[in-house]
Amino acid sequence: MTTTEPDRSELERQFEDTIGRDQRIEPRDWMPDGYRSTLVRQIAQHAHSEIIGMQPEANWITRAPSLRRKAILLAKVQDEAGHGLYLYSATESLGADRSELTGKLISGKQKYSSIFNYPTLTFADVGVIGWLVDGAAICNQVPLCRCSYGPYARAMIRICKEESFHQRQGYELLMTMMHGTQGQRRMVQEATDRWWWPSLMMFGPPDADSPNTAQSMAWKIKRHTNDELRQRFVDMTVPQAEALGVTLPDPHLRWNAERGRYDFGEIDWTEFTAVIKGNGPCNAQRVAQRRRAHEEGSWVREAAAAHAEKQRALRQVRPGEGAA
Amino acid sequence: MSFDNAYEAITEQNDARWAFGTGFDSPLSGVDSELPEGVDRADLATYSLMLADDALVVSHRLQQWCTHAPELEEEVALANIALDLLGQARMLYTRAGQAEGGDRAEDDYAYFRTESEFGNVRLAELDQPDFAVLVATLLVFTTWRLALLQRMTGSRDPVLAAIAAKGIKEVTYHRDYAAQWVVRLGDGTDYSRQRMRDALEAVWPYVDELFATHPVERRMAEAGVGADPASLRDECAAVFGTVLESATLEVPQVSPRAGVAGRAGRHGVHTESMGYLIAELQAVARAHPEATW
Numbered sequence: 001m002t003t004t005e006p007d008r009s010e011l012e013r014q015f016e017d018t019i020g021r022d023q024r025i026e027p028r029d030w031m032p033d034g035y036r037s038t039l040v041r042q043i044a045q046h047a048h049s050e051i052i053g054m055q056p057e058a059n060w061i062t063r064a065p066s067l068r069r070k071a072i073l074l075a076k077v078q079d080e081a082g083h084g085l086y087l088y089s090a091t092e093s094l095g096a097d098r099s100e101l102t103g104k105l106i107s108g109k110q111k112y113s114s115i116f117n118y119p120t121l122t123f124a125d126v127g128v129i130g131w132l133v134d135g136a137a138i139c140n141q142v143p144l145c146r147c148s149y150g151p152y153a154r155a156m157i158r159i160c161k162e163e164s165f166h167q168r169q170g171y172e173l174l175m176t177m178m179h180g181t182q183g184q185r186r187m188v189q190e191a192t193d194r195w196w197w198p199s200l201m202m203f204g205p206p207d208a209d210s211p212n213t214a215q216s217m218a219w220k221i222k223r224h225t226n227d228e229l230r231q232r233f234v235d236m237t238v239p240q241a242e243a244l245g246v247t248l249p250d251p252h253l254r255w256n257a258e259r260g261r262y263d264f265g266e267i268d269w270t271e272f273t274a275v276i277k278g279n280g281p282c283n284a285q286r287v288a289q290r291r292r293a294h295e296e297g298s299w300v301r302e303a304a305a306a307h308a309e310k311q312r313a314l315r316q317v318r319p320g321e322g323a324a
Numbered sequence: 325m326s327f328d329n330a331y332e333a334i335t336e337q338n339d340a341r342w343a344f345g346t347g348f349d350s351p352l353s354g355v356d357s358e359l360p361e362g363v364d365r366a367d368l369a370t371y372s373l374m375l376a377d378d379a380l381v382v383s384h385r386l387q388q389w390c391t392h393a394p395e396l397e398e399e400v401a402l403a404n405i406a407l408d409l410l411g412q413a414r415m416l417y418t419r420a421g422q423a424e425g426g427d428r429a430e431d432d433y434a435y436f437r438t439e440s441e442f443g444n445v446r447l448a449e450l451d452q453p454d455f456a457v458l459v460a461t462l463l464v465f466t467t468w469r470l471a472l473l474q475r476m477t478g479s480r481d482p483v484l485a486a487i488a489a490k491g492i493k494e495v496t497y498h499r500d501y502a503a504q505w506v507v508r509l510g511d512g513t514d515y516s517r518q519r520m521r522d523a524l525e526a527v528w529p530y531v532d533e534l535f536a537t538h539p540v541e542r543r544m545a546e547a548g549v550g551a552d553p554a555s556l557r558d559e560c561a562a563v564f565g566t567v568l569e570s571a572t573l574e575v576p577q578v579s580p581r582a583g584v585a586g587r588a589g590r591h592g593v594h595t596e597s598m599g600y601l602i603a604e605l606q607a608v609a610r611a612h613p614e615a616t617w
Binding site: 069070071299303 | 387396509516
C-alpha cells in the first residue's frame with residue numbers, strides 16, 4: 001500500500017494538470033473513478049436520448065405529406081440512430097458495455113432527455129422539434145465539443161454538425177408551412193405552444209437545484225450552468241420566432257435592455273418533476289417500445305452470434321487457415 | 325460554421341451536407357430528359373409508375389420498421405435501404421410526369437392516386453410481421469430489381485438508363501444485406517432456422533407474379549426501353565438457389581398465389597393490407613390538399 005499511495009497522488013496530479021491545461025483525457029489515461037462514472041452516466045443518458053428520440057419523429061415518417069419531407073425526416077431519424085451508436089461506443093471506451101446500458105434503459109434504471117416523453121400530434125411537430133428541441137440540444141451540446149474527455153468531445157463535433165443541419169431543416173419546414181394555408185399556420189402555432197416550455201426544461205433544473213454541476217464544471221465535462229444555457233437559448237430563439245411569425249406562449253417574455261437579454265416567465269417545475277419521475281404523457285410508451293424492439297430482436301441477435309461462431313469454428317478446422 | 329452560434333448554421337447557405345434525395349434540385353437534373361423517338365408516352369409513363377410504386381411501397385414497409393429493428397446497426401441499414409428506394413421512386417415518378425406531358429409531379433402520384441392506381445407487385449406491399457419475413461421479402465425483391473435494373477442500363481430512354489445505373493449500386497448493397505441475414509438466420513440457431521423457413525414459405529407464393537409480363541412491360545421491352553420480367557426468371561432463381569444453399573435452406577415448394585381473374589399488383593389488384601398502407605401514406609397530404617410542404 002505504501003508504494004501505491006504516492007503513485008496515485010502523482011496520477012491525480014497529472015490528471016488535474018491535463019484538465020488545467022485544457023487538454024484532453026484519453027481512454028488509456030488514468031482518471032478518477034468519479035470522473036469515469038460521471039461520464040459513463042452522462043454519455044449513456046445522451047445515447048439513450050438519441051435512441052428514444054427517434055420515436056416521436058419516426059411517428060410521422062410513413063405519413064410525411066411530401067416525398068421530399070419524408071426523405072429528410074427518414075435521414076434525420078437515421079442520423080439519430082448513428083449518434084446513439086457512436087455515443088455508446090464512447091461509453092465503451094470508458095469500460096461500459098452497450099447491451100448493459102440498453103438493459104438499464106429498458107428497465108428504467110437510466111434516464112433519457114425528458115423532452116421525448118411528449119407526444120408528436122401533427123406534422124408541424126416535426127418542424128418544431130427540429131427548430132426548438134434540436135436548437136436547445138445544440139445549445140447544450142456545442143460546449144461539449146470542448147469537453148475534457150477526448151472521445152466524447154470528438155463525437156460531439158460530428159453530432160453538433162448534424163444537429164445544426166436538422167435544426168435548419170426543421171426551421172425551413174416551418175417557414176414553408178407559415179407561407180402555406182391558414183390551416184398550416186395554425187398547426188405551426190399550436191405545435192409551438194406545446195413544445196416551447198418543454199424545450200426550456202431541456203436545460204435541466206435551475207442552478208440552485210443542480211447538485212452535480214459544480215463538480216462537472218471543475219472537471220470541464222460541463223462548461224456552462226443550466227440557467228446560462230437556457231438564457232442563451234431564449235435569446236437565440238426569440239428573433240427566430242419573430243422571423244417565422246409565431247408567438248411564443250409566454251406573456252412575461254420581453255427584452256430587458258439593462259441586462260441585454262430577454263426576461264422570461266417561470267417554468268412549471270411541477271410538470272418537469274412529474275415527467276422526470278416517469279409520469280409524462282409518453283414515458284411508459286417510449287420505454288415499452290424500446291423494450292419490445294430489444295426483446296423481439298433477441299432471437300435475431302442470438303442467430304447472428306451463433307452463425308458467427310459456426311463460421312469461426314469452420315475457419316479453425318480448415319487446414320492452412322491463419323498461416324498467411 | 326461556428327459551434328457557438330447555432331443560428332449561423334441555420335442561415336448558412338451551404339447545401340453540401342444534405343442527404344441524397346433531400347435537396348432542392350430535381351433528382352434528374354443534368355440528365356437529358358427528351359423522350360426517345362418512337363416511344364409511346366402513355367406506356368413509358370405507366371411503366372415508370374410501376375417501377376416507382378414498387379420502390380415506394382417497399383420503402384414504406386421499411387419505414388414502418390424504424391425504431392423496431394433488432395439492433396441499432398439494423399436501424400441504420402434499414403433506413404438506408406428505405407432512403408435509397410425512396411430516391412429511386414422519386415426519380416421514376418418525375419420521369420412518369422415528363423412522359424405524361426401534363427403537370428403531375430412526384431407527390432401527385434404518391435399522394436393523390438387511389439389504391440387501384442398503384443401498379444406495384446403484391447410482394448412489395450406484404451405485411452412484415454417479423455425480421456425473417458422482412459429479409460425474405462428483401463432478398464426476393466432486391467434480387468429481382470437488381471436483375472431488372474441491370475437490363476435497364478441499356479434502355480433507349482436515357483433517364484431510365486441513368487436511374488438504373490445509379491440504382492444498381494444501391495440495390496447491390498441491399499441484396500447483399502438481405503442475403504447475409506437470410507444466411508445468418510438460416511444457419512444460426514434451430515429457432516431462427518425454423519422462423520427463416522416459415523418466412524420463406526410465407527413470401528414465396530408471391531414470387532411467381534414478379535415474372536408475369538404485363539402488356540405494358542412487354543411493349544416497353546420490345547421498344548428497347550424496359551426489360552421483360554419473364555426473361556429475369558432463371559437469373560433470379562440462380563441467385564435464390566445460391567443464397568438459400570449457403571443458408572442451409574431449400575427453395576420452398578409452394579404454389580403461386582392466384583390473382584383475381586388473372587389480375588394482380590401490376591393491374592392494380594392488391595392484397596387487403598394495401599389499403600391501410602395507402603391510407604397511412606396519404607392521410608396528411610389528403611387532409612391538406614391545398615398545402616405546400
